Amino acid sequence: MPFFMLIVRNLLRQRIRSLLTALGISIGITTVVALGVVTHSVKATAAEILRAGGADFAIGQSGSSDLTFSTLTSEQLGEIEAYPGVEHAIGVLMVISPLGSNPYFVQLGIEPADLAHFEVPLLEGRALAAGATDEILLGREASRQLGKGVGDTVELRDRRFTVVGIYRTGNVWEDGGGMLPLATVQEYERKRGLMTLIYVRAKPGIDLAQLTARIEQDHPELATLRTLSDYSDVDQGMQLMDALNLAISFLAVFIGGIGVMNTMVMSVFERTREIGILRAVGWRQRRVLQMVLGESILLCVIGALIGSTLAVIFTRVILIFPVVRSFLALEYTPDVFIRGLAVGVAVALLGALYPAIRAVRLSPIQAIRYE
Amino acid sequence: MNRDRIAIDVQDVVKTYEEGRIHALNGATLQVSEGEFVAITGPSGCGKSTLLHLIGALDRPDSGRIVVNGVDLAHMRDLSHYRSHRVGLVFQLHNLLPTLSASANVQLPMYEAQLSFWERRAKAQRLLEAVGLADRAATPPTKLSGGERQRVAIARALANDPPILLADEPTGNLDSKSGQLVLDLLRRIQRERGVTLVLVTHDAQIASAAERIVRMLDGRVVDAGVAPTKAARLPAEGE
Ligand SMILES: Nc1ncnc2c1ncn2[C@@H]1O[C@H](COP(=O)(O)OP(=O)(O)OP(=O)(O)O)[C@@H](O)[C@H]1O
Numbered sequence: 014m015p016f017f018m019l020i021v022r023n024l025l026r027q028r029i030r031s032l033l034t035a036l037g038i039s040i041g042i043t044t045v046v047a048l049g050v051v052t053h054s055v056k057a058t059a060a061e062i063l064r065a066g067g068a069d070f071a072i073g074q075s076g077s078s079d080l081t082f083s084t085l086t087s088e089q090l091g092e093i094e095a096y097p098g099v100e101h102a103i104g105v106l107m108v109i110s111p112l113g114s115n116p117y118f119v120q121l122g123i124e125p126a127d128l129a130h131f132e133v134p135l136l137e138g139r140a141l142a143a144g145a146t147d148e149i150l151l152g153r154e155a156s157r158q159l160g161k162g163v164g165d166t167v168e169l170r171d172r173r174f175t176v177v178g179i180y181r182t183g184n185v186w187e188d189g190g191g192m193l194p195l196a197t198v199q200e201y202e203r204k205r206g207l208m209t210l211i212y213v214r215a216k217p218g219i220d221l222a223q224l225t226a227r228i229e230q231d232h233p234e235l236a237t238l239r240t241l242s243d244y245s246d247v248d249q250g251m252q253l254m255d256a257l258n259l260a261i262s263f264l265a266v267f268i269g270g271i272g273v274m275n276t277m278v279m280s281v282f283e284r285t286r287e288i289g290i291l292r293a294v295g296w297r298q299r300r301v302l303q304m305v306l307g308e309s310i311l312l313c314v315i316g317a318l319i320g321s322t323l324a325v326i327f328t329r330v331i332l333i334f335p336v337v338r339s340f341l342a343l344e345y346t347p348d349v350f351i352r353g354l355a356v357g358v359a360v361a362l363l364g365a366l367y368p369a370i371r372a373v374r375l376s377p378i379q380a381i382r383y384e
Numbered sequence: 385m386n387r388d389r390i391a392i393d394v395q396d397v398v399k400t401y402e403e404g405r406i407h408a409l410n411g412a413t414l415q416v417s418e419g420e421f422v423a424i425t426g427p428s429g430c431g432k433s434t435l436l437h438l439i440g441a442l443d444r445p446d447s448g449r450i451v452v453n454g455v456d457l458a459h460m461r462d463l464s465h466y467r468s469h470r471v472g473l474v475f476q477l478h479n480l481l482p483t484l485s486a487s488a489n490v491q492l493p494m495y496e497a498q499l500s501f502w503e504r505r506a507k508a509q510r511l512l513e514a515v516g517l518a519d520r521a522a523t524p525p526t527k528l529s530g531g532e533r534q535r536v537a538i539a540r541a542l543a544n545d546p547p548i549l550l551a552d553e554p555t556g557n558l559d560s561k562s563g564q565l566v567l568d569l570l571r572r573i574q575r576e577r578g579v580t581l582v583l584v585t586h587d588a589q590i591a592s593a594a595e596r597i598v599r600m601l602d603g604r605v606v607d608a609g610v611a612p613t614k615a616a617r618l619p620a621e622g623e
């Protein structure tokens with residue numbers, strides 16, 4: 014019998030106990046993986062926002078606790094536009110407020126003239142007209158959910174807007190939201206002359222790393238944002254999610270570890286005599302260790318597989334709610350599952366530590382005499 | 385195998401338990417020649433099992449020396465290798481792992497030998513054939529009779545072809561017929577393979593099958609039996 018099969022056999026001896034232990038572990042891993050998938054997906058969506066409209070990078074206010082709290086002025090926009098490497102810079106005011114069934118309707122206020130440089134793939138209709146104050150472009154998802162098409166009117170913040178075009182960028186927040194004239198949004202948000210982000214397109218051949226470094230050096234109050242990690246640096250919500258994720262991972266390891274320890278201690282104690290026989294027929298301590306750790310790791314890998322499967326099912330199920338669908342586009346990346354597996358192995362090692370030491374320390378004679 | 389060479393040399397071995405209050409062995413001394421069949425007898429509690437366990441390196445003596453094939457066990461670097469390859473142990477009870485098949489039980493010591501899965505399986509099959517259980521390879525011990533279990537245990541003891549076989553009352557729990565079968569098997573193995581066989585027994589009739597009977601009392605060997613001479617031993621093959 015291959016050594017691995019011996020390990021499988023040992024787990025199968027107490028099927029119910031093994032299964033329950035694996036299920037216990039899987040709960041923690043479900044949480045870790047599901048939260049990981051959601052966090053990653055939200056971050057990925059957020060990172061897409063930084064490159065919206067075909068921008069090379071975005072600029073926000075450094076140290077703002079949440080990206081939407083970032084406040085920039087027209088003067089700052091002018092200064093950025095003045096950089097020789099900048100092809101054009103577009104100021105955008107981002108506001109989130111409920112509309113219809115969507116509690117997170119994202120409104121991008123943008124100068125209609127800037128839309129010429131801001132790449133928005135229109136599916137229907139036309140862009141915002143210059144000087145218009147009551148026009149709106151709707152994302153395709155928003156248009157669907159609201160049941161509004163080109164020519165219809167939408168009521169938002171006690172104002173009526175005419176839908177002039179439908180666009181689709183592929184980003185859930187943008188497609189679930191709308192674009193309005195900057196001045197209008199500034200007015201109803203009472204943020205005259207202010208914006209949230211500046212989207213920058215660099216001149217061809219410009220070294221982006223150099224340009225962003227220059228800007229940050231000249232303007233310590235500004236943060237240039239190109240990647241996911243840049244985003245997490247300015248958005249404390251993301252940092253909070255990361256911290257929560259880490260905390261839950263530790264909790265899962267700890268709780269799972271206790272469960273595994275309980276099972277493995279019982280299993281090793283029950284097999285005191287057997288382990289003694291194995292030592293008596295010449296098994297090395299290392300092999301006994303391999304056996305006990307192998308059983309524990311196998312148990313936890315099964316738990317991780319169950320947990321990952323449950324996490325996928327769970328995250329799929331929450332998408333049934335349109336509210337969730339309007340701000341969450343799921344992305345399953347391998348590293349989330351690898352993290353789940355890593356948590357599983359950590360649980361296995363933590364849980365097996367004490368029982369393994371007990372097993373290895375059994376002297377063959379103690380075990381043979383043991384009644 | 386060389387009958388003039390000492391296989392097992394136990395010198396003045398003391399073993400106590402419970403912080404010295406129980407003297408299991410009290411200066412036991414014993415020599416066994418290579419290929420010899422020795423029976424150890426004595427009243428319950430006189431230290432027979434203890435002595436066998438010490439020779440099998442399952443435990444260490446408090447004092448005294450145990451030298452096996454010229455090597456002092458106290459100085460042996462790799463006791464696991466000694467247990468898996470130099471001696472084979474058969475106990476009275478609880479020998480086998482109840483959930484594993486007979487074949488898997490026989491294979492247990494082979495995990496410490498450099499054998500592939502197929503080699504292990506084939507060798508276990510050969511050994512089970514040798515003890516007359518070729519057709520029971522897949523059967524777990526719970527479905528075997530006491531005598532069959534002991535035969536599986538003997539096959540396992542031979543897994544890595546050890547030159548020494550130590551059996552602690554292997555027939556103790558068997559009826560006389562299956563006990564006789566196990567005894568015959570052990571004797572055949574001793575003769576055919578040239579294995580040194582040390583057998584602990586209460587049973588005078590079983591002991592009488594040995595080439596020499598050693599008597600123990602209160603942790604000592606009180607009668608080492610007739611010293612092994614050419615005349616005393618049974619003719620081995622090829623002699
Ligand atoms: N682990 C132990 N702890 C305490 N006392 C022990 C231990 N092992 C053996 N003894 C004691 O040592 C003495 C010798 O025991 P041992 O098992 O060697 O005797 P034995 O000759 O094999 O007896 P039996 O014929 O009943 O099997 C006994 O008094 C026994 O109670």
Ligand SMILES: [Mg+2]
Pocket residue numbers: 432433434552
């Ligand atoms: Mg005994």
